Amino acid sequence: MSAHPTPPQPEPVLFEAVCTAHQSLDxxxxxxxxxxxxxxxxxxxxxxxxxxxxxxxxxxxxxxxxxxxxxxxxxxxxxRAVEILALVGDRLEVRRTDARGRREELTLDPYWARVSVEERPGTVSRLVLRERRRDVEIGGLLGDAERRELAAMLSEALRRYREPVFDNPQLRE
Structure with a gap:
């Protein structure tokens, strides 16, 4: 038996997106x-x-x-304002820091989470993560095109999570 226990392996990050506000003035x-x-x-x-x-x-x-x-x-x-979306292991984490430095962390079940883009006439669309009876608005720091791109990438990552492809070498020809 080893004198030093092995440290736990970190869970794999299946998807990660870091959303920041657009800085037009350097x-x-x-x-x-x-x-x-x-x-x-x-x-x-x-x-x-x-x-x-x-x-x-x-x-x-x-x-x-x-x-x-x-x-x-x-x-x-x-x-200072940032929003991080991460699909890690069996959870979807939403971590936010607003302009004042306040932090908020939410955890969703990725199996039940669905991404939807709500069109609002005359204003920017709204990007929402729905999990059972809970709605979480994400991508508030992004423009309309970036929200749609994030929605597509996150939807694809959640689809791959729910429908994994297993590679069984015994079934290969």
């Missing part, structure tokens, strides 16, 4: 926006100070701080 773009805001604010401040309304300079400075602060806060929250 660091270089943020610098460009900051420069644009500062230059526009400075132009307004110079114009009003030339007209004799020098107290406006303080307000334009506050506007710059407010606009850049809110943009920075929004970007930081969008980077």
């Amino acid at each position: 660091d270089r773009g943020m610098r460009a926006v900051a420069i644009l805001v500062i230059v526009a604010s400075a132009a307004v401040a110079i114009l009003f100070s030339a007209l004799g309304a020098w107290p406006v300079i303080g307000f334009t400075g506050l506007e710059v701080v407010l606009v850049l602060g809110l943009l920075s806060r929004h970007r930081r929250g969008a980077r």
Whole structure:
């Protein structure tokens, strides 16, 4: 008998999708926006100070701080928001972290889980995981095309889970 017990083997990951919010503004773009805001604010401040309304300079400075602060806060929250869907072993896990850092974990039975895309006229479609009497909306961070792609891939992974193909070498010719 071995003195060291063997560690348990991790369950195989059959499917995993990481959903993040679209980041259209990288660091270089943020610098460009900051420069644009500062230059526009400075132009307004110079114009009003030339007209004799020098107290406006303080307000334009506050506007710059407010606009850049809110943009920075929004970007930081969008980077933090993530949703992970994982089909591991005999469970489908949905792990979410929102922009404020709050975490939520849900576990579904993949045998009973079904994926559906609900069309909503005039707005973005809704992607829902249904398990018996429970509905879980997923893909909230994604656009419409990405939701449809996720639905197709997750449906295929759940189908492969429910209908496994066994390879029996004795039945081969």
